Amino acid sequence: MTKKAKKIEENFLTSNVFTFESYSCNCEETLVSTNISLQPMPAVRLTPVSSKRIHFAFGSKVGLVRLNEDGSIAENNILGKLVAIKANDVQGYCSFFETNGFLFPIAPGGSEVIGILELQTLVDRLHATLELMSTITDMSRTSYEKIVRMVFYHLFAPIVSVELNGGKYKYYSDKHQYSSFLESNKDAKRDSRLNDTFNNTDFSFTDTITSFSMNADFVDSVLNGTPADSKYELPFFKEVFTVYCAPRAGKPKSMLFINDFVFHYLYEVGIIDYVDLYETHYVNDELDKTRFEGRLKAAAVETAKYIIKEEIEKNLQRVRPTYSISKLEPAWKIDSLLSALYFGLFYMRPNMETYRRCANPKCGEFFLVPVSSRKKKYCCTACMNRDMAARKRARDKLNATKGQ
Numbered sequence: 001m002t003k004k005a006k007k008i009e010e011n012f013l014t015s016n017v018f019t020f021e022s023y024s025c026n027c028e029e030t031l032v033s034t035n036i037s038l039q040p041m042p043a044v045r046l047t048p049v050s051s052k053r054i055h056f057a058f059g060s061k062v063g064l065v066r067l068n069e070d071g072s073i074a075e076n077n078i079l080g081k082l083v084a085i086k087a088n089d090v091q092g093y094c095s096f097f098e099t100n101g102f103l104f105p106i107a108p109g110g111s112e113v114i115g116i117l118e119l120q121t122l123v124d125r126l127h128a129t130l131e132l133m134s135t136i137t138d139m140s141r142t143s144y145e146k147i148v149r150m151v152f153y154h155l156f157a158p159i160v161s162v163e164l165n166g167g168k169y170k171y172y173s174d175k176h177q178y179s180s181f182l183e184s185n186k187d188a189k190r191d192s193r194l195n196d197t198f199n200n201t202d203f204s205f206t207d208t209i210t211s212f213s214m215n216a217d218f219v220d221s222v223l224n225g226t227p228a229d230s231k232y233e234l235p236f237f238k239e240v241f242t243v244y245c246a247p248r249a250g251k252p253k254s255m256l257f258i259n260d261f262v263f264h265y266l267y268e269v270g271i272i273d274y275v276d277l278y279e280t281h282y283v284n285d286e287l288d289k290t291r292f293e294g295r296l297k298a299a300a301v302e303t304a305k306y307i308i309k310e311e312i313e314k315n316l317q318r319v320r321p322t323y324s325i326s327k328l329e330p331a332w333k334i335d336s337l338l339s340a341l342y343f344g345l346f347y348m349r350p351n352m353e354t355y356r357r358c359a360n361p362k363c364g365e366f367f368l369v370p371v372s373s374r375k376k377k378y379c380c381t382a383c384m385n386r387d388m389a390a391r392k393r394a395r396d397k398l399n400a401t402k403g404q
């Protein structure tokens with residue numbers, strides 16, 4: 001063994017935080033019929049190859065890596081590779097599963113089919129958690145716009161359920177507690193003090209974020225579903241506003257806090273129609289960025305932390321502590337690659353390391369860097385050289401046209 005390989009092995013076998021084993025999967029494109037649509041949808045069929053075992057380990061500073069037989073690193077940054085696969089790129093997913101195995105355990109001898117839509121939704125959600133965590137751990141680069149987008153993405157993300165091995169293995173991506181809270185309170189009665197629109201021209205509110213007042217007729221008209229401006233009739237705004245105006249006693253403080261944030265954001269900045277991973281879409285494109293200031297930004301960060309906690313905890317439910325007899329050390333039993341990827345996020349040390357997206361637009365991979373390294377923009381030197389060369393070509397071309 002070379003000196004270098006030995007050093008890596010020592011690093012990995014003695015200082016990794018957790019390890020995980022799986023096996024490679026043969027992967028082929030197929031079609032699947034679902035309840036939602038009668039038309040067959042693109043899917044992948046996965047067949048595990050139990051002779052090809054795969055070993056992963058997680059270490060601080062490197063994240064989840066795949067190991068060679070001798071314990072040296074075969075591939076870095078498995079999480080970054082997965083989320084960098086282009087949306088609905090069947091070939092990209094197949095080659096990932098062939099190298100790294102599937103996201104969930106498949107019984108040996110079995111084979112499973114999963115729709116690309118379901119698969120993409122699972123990966124998008126992991127991607128959104130990664131984005132949210134890296135934006136709030138790297139405050140020098142933080143984009144508050146992105147925090148809001150990822151907060152709303154999580155709160156209303158589509159639900160996926162996956163059943164494998166004849167129903168023995170089930171995975172559900174639940175609704176967030178806040179969206180259930182909103183739904184169960186959508187018919188809540190208004191606080192009694194908000195009934196007297198005869199003696200009041202304004203109502204004063206004190207919530208977990210601020211104190212302010214609103215016109216009594218406005219409050220009345222929105223709650224009655226007859227506002228002058230139709231944007232306040234939208235079901236989402238109305239639900240949030242109904243909860244905002246309901247009595248607060250007995251409701252969980254964390255839910256009230258999120259609702260206060262959501263209400264102020266929609267009311268002051270703009271009403272969100274929907275979000276995807278890349279963009280926030282506002283009703284009528286109406287948006288007042290100047291109103292997104294200090295206290296609202298702080299509330300966005302607080303809400304983000306709450307969401308990360310919920311998301312990570314939910315995805316670690318199948319990680320169990322065990323005790324390694326051979327090493328006389330604590331160890332972790334991890335059921336799936338997806339759990340291992342979330343477990344890696346769980347171990348990310350805020351203020352110490354963060355994921356950054358490679359600045360080479362042709363790569364776009366997320367890579368792990370110390371927060372203190374302000375300058376590192378590329379995942380590797382190859383990406384840096386390629387991007388620099390592309391920029392130089394673009395500059396030369398521009399200069400040549402100017403010269404003409």
Ligand SMILES: [Zn+2]
Binds near residue numbers: 359363
């Ligand atoms: Zn790169």
